[in-house]
Amino acid sequence: MTTYSLLILPGDGIGPEVMAEVRKVIGWFQQNRGLSFDVSEDLVGGAAYDKHGKPLADETMAKAQAVDAVLLGAVGGPKYDDLDFSVKPERGLLRLRKEMDLFANLRPAQCFDALADFSSLKREVVAGLDILIVRELTSGVYFGEPRGISADDTPGNEGGRVGVNTQRYTSGEIRRVARSAFELARKRGNRVCSMEKANVMESGILWREEVQWVHDNEYPDVELSHMYADNGAMQLVRNPRQFDVIVTDNLFGDILSDAAAMLTGSLGMLPSASLGAPMENGRPKALYEPVHGSAPDIAGQGKANPIACILSFAMCLRYSFGLGAEADLLEKAVEKVLADGVRTGDLMGAEGGKPVSTAEMGDHIVAAL
Amino acid sequence: MTTYSLLILPGDGIGPEVMAEVRKVIGWFQQNRGLSFDVSEDLVGGAAYDKHGKPLADETMAKAQAVDAVLLGAVGGPKYDDLDFSVKPERGLLRLRKEMDLFANLRPAQCFDALADFSSLKREVVAGLDILIVRELTSGVYFGEPRGISADDTPGNEGGRVGVNTQRYTSGEIRRVARSAFELARKRGNRVCSMEKANVMESGILWREEVQWVHDNEYPDVELSHMYADNGAMQLVRNPRQFDVIVTDNLFGDILSDAAAMLTGSLGMLPSASLGAPMENGRPKALYEPVHGSAPDIAGQGKANPIACILSFAMCLRYSFGLGAEADLLEKAVEKVLADGVRTGDLMGAEGGKPVSTAEMGDHIVAAL
Ligand SMILES: CC(C)[C@H](C(=O)O)[C@@H](O)C(=O)O
Ligand SMILES: CC(C)[C@H](C(=O)O)[C@@H](O)C(=O)O
Numbered sequence: 168m169t170t171y172s173l174l175i176l177p178g179d180g181i182g183p184e185v186m187a188e189v190r191k192v193i194g195w196f197q198q199n200r201g202l203s204f205d206v207s208e209d210l211v212g213g214a215a216y217d218k219h220g221k222p223l224a225d226e227t228m229a230k231a232q233a234v235d236a237v238l239l240g241a242v243g244g245p246k247y248d249d250l251d252f253s254v255k256p257e258r259g260l261l262r263l264r265k266e267m268d269l270f271a272n273l274r275p276a277q278c279f280d281a282l283a284d285f286s287s288l289k290r291e292v293v294a295g296l297d298i299l300i301v302r303e304l305t306s307g308v309y310f311g312e313p314r315g316i317s318a319d320d321t322p323g324n325e326g327g328r329v330g331v332n333t334q335r336y337t338s339g340e341i342r343r344v345a346r347s348a349f350e351l352a353r354k355r356g357n358r359v360c361s362m363e364k365a366n367v368m369e370s371g372i373l374w375r376e377e378v379q380w381v382h383d384n385e386y387p388d389v390e391l392s393h394m395y396a397d398n399g400a401m402q403l404v405r406n407p408r409q410f411d412v413i414v415t416d417n418l419f420g421d422i423l424s425d426a427a428a429m430l431t432g433s434l435g436m437l438p439s440a441s442l443g444a445p446m447e448n449g450r451p452k453a454l455y456e457p458v459h460g461s462a463p464d465i466a467g468q469g470k471a472n473p474i475a476c477i478l479s480f481a482m483c484l485r486y487s488f489g490l491g492a493e494a495d496l497l498e499k500a501v502e503k504v505l506a507d508g509v510r511t512g513d514l515m516g517a518e519g520g521k522p523v524s525t526a527e528m529g530d531h532i533v534a535a536l
Numbered sequence: 537m538t539t540y541s542l543l544i545l546p547g548d549g550i551g552p553e554v555m556a557e558v559r560k561v562i563g564w565f566q567q568n569r570g571l572s573f574d575v576s577e578d579l580v581g582g583a584a585y586d587k588h589g590k591p592l593a594d595e596t597m598a599k600a601q602a603v604d605a606v607l608l609g610a611v612g613g614p615k616y617d618d619l620d621f622s623v624k625p626e627r628g629l630l631r632l633r634k635e636m637d638l639f640a641n642l643r644p645a646q647c648f649d650a651l652a653d654f655s656s657l658k659r660e661v662v663a664g665l666d667i668l669i670v671r672e673l674t675s676g677v678y679f680g681e682p683r684g685i686s687a688d689d690t691p692g693n694e695g696g697r698v699g700v701n702t703q704r705y706t707s708g709e710i711r712r713v714a715r716s717a718f719e720l721a722r723k724r725g726n727r728v729c730s731m732e733k734a735n736v737m738e739s740g741i742l743w744r745e746e747v748q749w750v751h752d753n754e755y756p757d758v759e760l761s762h763m764y765a766d767n768g769a770m771q772l773v774r775n776p777r778q779f780d781v782i783v784t785d786n787l788f789g790d791i792l793s794d795a796a797a798m799l800t801g802s803l804g805m806l807p808s809a810s811l812g813a814p815m816e817n818g819r820p821k822a823l824y825e826p827v828h829g830s831a832p833d834i835a836g837q838g839k840a841n842p843i844a845c846i847l848s849f850a851m852c853l854r855y856s857f858g859l860g861a862e863a864d865l866l867e868k869a870v871e872k873v874l875a876d877g878v879r880t881g882d883l884m885g886a887e888g889g890k891p892v893s894t895a896e897m898g899d900h901i902v903a904a905l
Binding site for chain 1: 612621624626630656657658661677678680683684685688690692693696697698699700701702703704705706707708709733735736737738739740741742743765766767769770772773774775787788790791792793794795797798799803
């Protein structure tokens with residue numbers, strides 16, 4: 168029997184709470200579906216900083232490289248706001264992404280019918296929304312060199328400083344994430360919209376040309392369009408359902424995927440997957456995490472919604488282990504619980520519902536399985 | 537009597553049509569308010585390319601430097617899509633911004649009561665919305681060096697290329713736009729929210745520190761907060777009315793201001809001002825333009841909404857000439873016409889209204905004056 172190895176990194180804030188519910192779900196699949204998971208746990212973010220003085224210990228990094236998949240909760244919190252850039256909680260996450268070479272970040276923005284009224288957008292604009300943003304995750308301005316802050320005395324800036332970051336993309340980096348987007352589109356609506364600022368940035372011109380090249384040479388059957396990222400932001404607000412798959416770079420992806428997530432009105436529901444190249448066993452390097460942050464304001468109070476983290480595990484079943492039926496089952500269980508009116512605080516709306524804690528939500532989902 | 541010199545650059549697409557209506561408004565102020573304008577006109581964008589082989593002739597640039605204010609329509613169109621980067625219509629606009637050193641781009645996002653139902657957002661989320669985005673316009677990744685596309689043979693990219701752009705901000709560049717934002721906030725809700733990605737970009741750290749410095753040393757009375765730009769995009773969608781003035785860099789500003797504009801649901805209504813340092817006569821260098829683009833699909837058909845361009849002229853009266861009362865008068869006239877149900881095609885909603893052409897809308901506004 169195959170044993171799937173998982174590294175759980177709960178991180179900070181509500182991370183540990185929501186991850187505890189994922190553990191219940193993992194347990195259910197072990198007991199009832201004959202799946203075998205080898206689960207280990209370690210620290211990341213502020214929690215790792217508190218123990219090791221840095222947001223990701225080298226041993227943790229090595230473990231992450233060795234397992235089939237990493238499940239991450241969330242990182243960060245006000246306690247760490249004044250830390251030096253190099254040891255901020257975020258650096259732990261960025262190191263994982265970079266060293267595991269997780270170049271394709273999949274961020275579905277789905278509007279759950281039972282929750283459509285939570286959106287700040289009109290129901291008729293977002294009901295049934297189902298788009299997938301594929302964000303490049305290991306390059307661009309997040310990692311480009313040179314970077315840093317230095318003294319600068321140019322005219323108008325006497326005695327001042329200058330801050331520099333570099334947006335840098337190679338053909339290879341663009342092509343591989345484009346391939347991910349086209350592959351995913353084929354399993355969905357077969358349409359990809361690529362977003363950049365080719366009207367002002369040369370890196371955007373290269374992005375557009377390389378995405379077009381991959382399309383023309385390898386995926387001519389998929390419908391491809393290009394859009395400037397500013398217009399993309401507008402169109403996401405105006406009529407998000409016009410999109411199927413969106414592919415974009417690291418920084419645009421950060422902003423556009425957050426905007427798209429908020430369109431659904433229920434951030435506590437949204438999972439993400441970050442995938443790299445296939446390992447020897449054929450599985451991609453992979454990290455799964457909810458889109459929401461560490462929510463320090465409600466941490467430790469049993470108020471957090473564990474669904475985003477649980478749905479991230481569903482993505483893990485699907486993308487890391489090819490267990491599509493199991494992933495479907497889990498997603499259906501979540502839908503059923505929502506349809507039954509079970510609600511964590513963030514999901515309590517005008518129509519009421521059954522208010523539950525983080526742990527109770529996890530129990531309901533396990534029961535629905 | 538003071539004579540105000542204006543350079544009108546109608547540009548491409550609907551630019552000439554909407555600008556013709558601004559001319560009517562200028563005419564009204566000359567005849568009825570004893571104002572004296574010295575108006576000249578020239579080419580920019582694709583129109584300039586067609587004549588000069590480049591999107592802004594040097595003589596036009598010189599004229600723009602010499603006048604009190606530039607009024608611009610819009611640039612670009614499918615006809616110019618395949619032009620080389622260096623002569624694309626956008627480069628004409630970017631050259632104006634850069635050489636006139638128009639560092640502060642003011643983009644109000646206001647939701648007009650009569651039009652709140654056009655928004656894809658719920659009325660209760662956007663009614664009464666009135667935020668002002670102050671975008672840095674002459675630096676950052678739009679202009680930073682090095683930039684370009686070159687051959688690159690690094691592993692994984694054999695035979696490929698690399699595209700590079702540089703995000704670069706000096707203390708001086710950040711401080712001056714921060715001052716603009718604080719000044720404007722004092723005349724409004726007295727609150728500034730600064731947005732960057734200080735968690736991943738050193739240029740964002742410098743941005744945050746310098747904005748804070750200007751606040752602490754020069755504007756301690758204004759309320760200042762900081763937000764990561766991805767969260768900013770979310771918050772704009774979730775609850776835009778939480779903001780008063782937002783200050784951000786060139787690229788984030790491009791995207792966030794477009795998202796904010798679309799929240800209002802009526803892009804055809806939104807003006808912008810781009811301001812530089814004071815000239816010898818005390819007036820700032822200035823360029824005014826609607827937020828909407830050249831809309832080639834409806835160009836030349838009398839369908840365009842001239843209000844954004846007319847309201848840009850209202851901003852010109854206010855910011856270039858200190859004619860606040862005249863600006864108010866013009867804005868009131870626009871409101872009255874809308875309240876009367878006069879509508880160009882883009883503003884025709886479920887409740888109907890009186891459908892008018894571009895020219896008729898201009899006439900109605902002049903009549904309301
Ligand atoms: C926490 C932060 C470094 C991160 C990013 O900017 O990528 C986050 O915003 C995300 O989108 O996962
Ligand atoms: C036309 C384009 C170059 C421009 C920009 O990117 O700044 C536009 O999108 C804007 O916001 O004024």
